[in-house]
Amino acid sequence: MKASNWTVYGQELGSRLFIGTALYPSPKVMVDAIRASRAEVITVSLRRQSANQAHSGEQFWQMIEELNCHLLPNTAGCYSVKEAVKTAHMARELFGTDWVKLEVMGDSYNLQPDPFALVEATRILIEDGFKVFPYTTDDLVLCQKLADLGCEVLMPWGAPIGTGQGLLNPYALKTLRERLPELTLLVDAGIGKPSDAVQAMELGFDGILLNTAIAEALEPETMAYAFADAINAGRLAYEAGIMPKRDNAKPSTPTLDQPIWQQG
Amino acid sequence: MTSNQQQIQFNGEPLSIDQTQTVSAFLESQAVGGRFIVVINDEVVPKSNWDQHAIQAGDQIEIMSPISGG
Numbered sequence: 001m002k003a004s005n006w007t008v009y010g011q012e013l014g015s016r017l018f019i020g021t022a023l024y025p026s027p028k029v030m031v032d033a034i035r036a037s038r039a040e041v042i043t044v045s046l047r048r049q050s051a052n053q054a055h056s057g058e059q060f061w062q063m064i065e066e067l068n069c070h071l072l073p074n075t076a077g078c079y080s081v082k083e084a085v086k087t088a089h090m091a092r093e094l095f096g097t098d099w100v101k102l103e104v105m106g107d108s109y110n111l112q113p114d115p116f117a118l119v120e121a122t123r124i125l126i127e128d129g130f131k132v133f134p135y136t137t138d139d140l141v142l143c144q145k146l147a148d149l150g151c152e153v154l155m156p157w158g159a160p161i162g163t164g165q166g167l168l169n170p171y172a173l174k175t176l177r178e179r180l181p182e183l184t185l186l187v188d189a190g191i192g193k194p195s196d197a198v199q200a201m202e203l204g205f206d207g208i209l210l211n212t213a214i215a216e217a218l219e220p221e222t223m224a225y226a227f228a229d230a231i232n233a234g235r236l237a238y239e240a241g242i243m244p245k246r247d248n249a250k251p252s253t254p255t256l257d258q259p260i261w262q263q264g
Numbered sequence: 265m266t267s268n269q270q271q272i273q274f275n276g277e278p279l280s281i282d283q284t285q286t287v288s289a290f291l292e293s294q295a296v297g298g299r300f301i302v303v304i305n306d307e308v309v310p311k312s313n314w315d316q317h318a319i320q321a322g323d324q325i326e327i328m329s330p331i332s333g334g
Contacts, residue, residue: 020332020333020334021332021333021334022332022333022334023332023334024332030332043333043334044330044331044332044333045330045331045332045333046328046329046330046331046333047328047329047331048275048276048326048327048328048329049275049296049300049326049327049328049329050275050276057298057299057300057329057330057331058297058298058299058329060330060331060332061298061299061329061330064330073333074333074334076333076334086306089308090301090303090308090328093301093308093310094299094300094301094328094329094330095330161334211334212334
């Protein structure tokens with residue numbers, strides 16, 4: 001059984017997994033893993049050609065065209081509003097989409113987003129007609145500010161990028177889900193294993209964006225299948241309604257009409 | 265550098281090119297191919313302007329291409 005479809009900035013999607021295109025051991029492994037993941041959105045980036053590489057990027061472009069996925073360009077490596085806005089404009093021209101995964105880093109050690117620059121860059125890019133997917137911390141007030149600016153989608157981290165530590169602060173993520181019920185929320189970054197993704201989906205998150213956990217698995221294609229199933233399972237569980245936890249045991253087998261010698 | 269040449273920066277490297285070159289002519293002369301955009305002095309030059317946009321001395325021309333990203 002497949003979980004319900006969902007909509008991202010007006011685009012209906014079946015898969016709730018966004019997958020990155022970086023860090024795979026080879027282009028073929030990347031393509032096989034993305035196909036196995038059944039993802040319909042892939043993240044991409046852009047760089048200046050070096051002087052001796054007049055055709056760099058051509059092979060990569062051909063591969064992602066054949067995948068026929070929606071493209072979500074990022075602003076990776078940007079540490080200021082100016083850099084991020086400039087990169088977003090270049091990405092829109094290069095990839096032909098107004099979607100942008102907005103990254104404005106504030107710390108190079110843990111790649112934590114700069115909340116102040118993120119808000120300012122989001123404001124500018126929304127004014128410029130972009131559909132912004134901010135990579136953000138799980139801070140409720142920051143996320144509210146981003147929503148107030150017009151973001152329909154927010155992508156709080158589970159843990160710092162590439163750490164695979166899972167959901168370091170489930171309370172904060174649960175709070176975001178409860179306080180921002182109208183927003184589309186994806187956990188972006190920090191997911192290490194399929195059970196991390198299940199946990200996020202069971203909290204009511206709409207989707208997961210991940211890269212390293214699949215790309216750096218010993219068998220990326222197999223791990224992509226695992227994540228696809230895990231995300232679907234987590235969403236189905238959320239839609240089905242998870243039972244509340246209880247402090248006391250409650251028998252699952254009916255006690256009525258038990259044989260007389262078992263009744264106290 | 266002869267008098268009909270001008271100095272620019274191309275992908276971070278100094279380069280001497282003919283004066284009065286459009287972006288289209290410059291790209292052809294440098295054999296730039298594949299999927300790319302042109303950024304001059306931090307501004308994207310839309311493809312629709314490549315035939316009209318004349319390169320000026322001192323311009324910083326960058327060719328941006330797709331790469332993998334997370």
